[in-house]
Amino acid sequence: MDANLRLVIGNKNYSSWSLRPWLLLKHFAIEFVEQSVNLASADAQLQMQTLSPSGQVPVLWVDDMPVWDSLAICEWLNECCLDGKAWPERARLKALGRSMSAEIHAGFQLTRRLLPMNCRARITLPDMPTALANEIIRIEQLWQEALDISGGPWLLGSFSIADCMYAPIVLRLQTYELEVDEHLVPYCQQLRQHDAIRSWLADAYQEVDVIESVEQLYSER
Structure with missing residues (x-):
């Protein structure tokens, strides 16, 4: 274009x-x-x-x-710009990808509120509310379903919009030291090793500005 x-x-x-x-x-x-x-x-x-x-x-x-x-x-x-390459051609995978992307876009409110993205931090949660744990379980279910159907290595087989939509979740899991099912570890590791993610994190680590509402969320607990 x-x-x-x-x-x-x-x-x-x-x-x-x-x-x-x-x-x-x-x-x-x-x-x-x-x-x-x-x-x-x-x-x-x-x-x-x-x-x-x-x-x-x-x-x-x-x-x-x-x-x-x-x-x-x-x-x-x-x-x-991509002639449709950011979604798979297979109808079932495309439908799943769009559905799970819309779900992360509109849902998981507790994950956003209690686990805000903070790439520089490493935080051990004082507790895990049941509702938040259920949201993480739901995310794992979505990832596993996508990988089972597509065969991997990315959520829908080849890299797609779905991987972009869930990339912040992978980084949040690292920040808050949350473990995922062992079958999902390779996917998370692969995304963290993506050249673009490594570049994003390198820039994030160099930033000095602080959003106090995020930093103070767990600082006094």
Whole structure:
């Protein structure tokens, strides 16, 4: 596609939503300009209102046309830049991938609230609420179902939007030192070793800005 792409993202240490389309762009070597908003700054909200129709990140600018929301950006890239390669051709896998991506996009509220993305941190949870444990179990079930049907090595066989949507979960599991079923360990390790994920984490580790609400969540327990 003959267009200039600019992806506006938040801090790499914290912004799980930003990681998703960024990873898709990087995996498929789509050229784009990266623009960051420091979510810890006092004027972050003002910046985002200026840069994004929704007032949130990420947003992809295609020349002067905005595409916002992580899943919408991934779908747009799939249709307009990748000729559909970000979803498998097999109908059952495509349906599963879209369903599980929508589920992580709209659900798992406790995981978001109690396990916010914080790449630099290593935290041992003081306790695991049953409802949160059930969300993690559900994620494991989705991963296992996808891998069983596709045969791996990625969730839907080849790398897809589904892997991008669940990448922040893999990083959260590392942050909060949560173990997964032994059959899912190779998948998590593979994603953490992805060149783009390694690059994202390297940048995240170098960031110095702090979002206090995230850092203080477990600091006083």
